[in-house]
Amino acid sequence: DTAVSQTPKYLVTQMGNDKSIKCEQNLGHDTMYWYKQDSKKFLKIMFSYNNKELIINETVPNRFSPKSPDKAHLNLHINSLELGDSAVYFCASSRRETEAFFGQGTRLTVV
Amino acid sequence: AQSVTQLDSQVPVFEEAPVELRCNYSSSVSVYLFWYVQYPNQGLQLLLKYLSGSTLVKGINGFEAEFNKSQTSFHLRKPSVHISDTAEYFCAVSFSGGYQKVTFGTGTKLQVIP
Numbered sequence: 001d002t003a004v005s006q007t008p009k010y011l012v013t014q015m016g017n018d019k020s021i022k023c024e025q026n027l028g029h030d031t032m033y034w035y036k037q038d039s040k041k042f043l044k045i046m047f048s049y050n051n052k053e054l055i056i057n058e059t060v061p062n063r064f065s066p067k068s069p070d071k072a073h074l075n076l077h078i079n080s081l082e083l084g085d086s087a088v089y090f091c092a093s094s095r096r097e098t099e100a101f102f103g104q105g106t107r108l109t110v111v
Numbered sequence: 112a113q114s115v116t117q118l119d120s121q122v123p124v125f126e127e128a129p130v131e132l133r134c135n136y137s138s139s140v141s142v143y144l145f146w147y148v149q150y151p152n153q154g155l156q157l158l159l160k161y162l163s164g165s166t167l168v169k170g171i172n173g174f175e176a177e178f179n180k181s182q183t184s185f186h187l188r189k190p191s192v193h194i195s196d197t198a199e200y201f202c203a204v205s206f207s208g209g210y211q212k213v214t215f216g217t218g219t220k221l222q223v224i225p
Contacts, residue, residue: 004154033213035215040217041149041199041217041218042215042217042218043155043201043215043218044215045212045213045214048212056212090154090155092155092213094213097143097162097205098143098160098162099145099157099160100213101157102147102154102155102156103154104153104154105153105154
């Protein structure tokens with residue numbers, strides 16, 4: 001009965017490849033997010049969707065494209081992966097004006 | 112624009128000693144405040160939150176925090192820490208009204224020394 005689940009947990013890939021990370025929440029929340037955590041543990045919001053509509057896009061390269069097929073899912077597709085994309089990516093969800101619930105993270109390593 | 116400052120990147124403390132992790136925020140509107148904990152190789156777990164009401168907020172694992180509007184602070188405290196409290200702690204803020212964007216501080220690594 002995981003609240004926010006994302007797959008895969010680990011992803012190792014070569015530069016230039018395209019990869020996707022999937023996220024699903026079963027909490028009935030309206031808003032979903034993608035955060036990036038770098039090697040220094042800094043957490044930065046990348047995208048936010050509310051009812052499948054993009055509401056926050058924080059100057060993320062357009063190689064990153066989120067897709068929300070429904071309120072419970074928010075996937076992240078990354079084209080032409082670069083070394084600097086290596087990080088832990090967290091999916092989260094929330095109701096409006098309450099706390100966010102986080103997935104376990106996807107550790108992406110680009111080699 | 113809202114921002115969060117955690118001045119201490121690392122806080123070492125002996126087991127069973129008290130600890131305070133500092134958090135200051137900046138916002139021109141009313142805010143909601145959160146503390147999250149991240150254990151190694153795991154996601155973020157909510158420790159406690161301030162949305163409104165009493166400024167002293169109690170959370171899980173014996174932690175508490177006090178919202179101080181005049182000092183724009185939301186410091187996290189625990190009277191007696193355990194080894195298992197060793198983790199990264201993040202203060203976060205979002206503002207009331209509109210869509211939620213949670214902004215995180217840079218984190219404080221709490222190291223409990225046996």
